[in-house]
Amino acid sequence: MSLPNCxxxxxxxxxxxxxxxxxxxxxxxxxxxxxxxxxxVVAIDANGNRLENGDTVTVIKDLKVKGAP
Ligand SMILES: [Zn+2]
Known part of the structure; x- marks a missing residue:
């Protein structure tokens, strides 16, 4: 019987x-x-959203920009 690693x-x-x-x-x-x-470790931002990594946050911010070319 093998146990999973830590x-x-x-x-x-x-x-x-x-x-x-x-x-x-x-x-x-x-x-x-x-x-x-x-x-x-699970990272939670100020809005309670789970963060996978810093890059994800950057992408989400970019998507919220509307009206800009
Ligand atoms: Zn351990």
Whole structure:
């Protein structure tokens, strides 16, 4: 039986603790099957929108410009 690597630090030395998986490398705990962001961080901007990265924000701002050639 193989356990998934730690989503936070990619350690392969994870172990089960009840319903949770635990990483001894960074002490991260999570529920198996629950999708976690690759870097374990979800960025939220002032409007509550989830940010994928800075480039996405730049594109959205550009799209809001109307009337300009
Ligand atoms: Zn870890």
């Amino acid at each position: 989503p936070k630090c990619s350690s392969e030395y994870t172990y089960e603790d009840g319903v949770l998986l635990v990483c001894p490398e960074c002490a991260h705990e999570w529920e198996p099957g629950q999708e976690v962001e690759e870097d374990g």
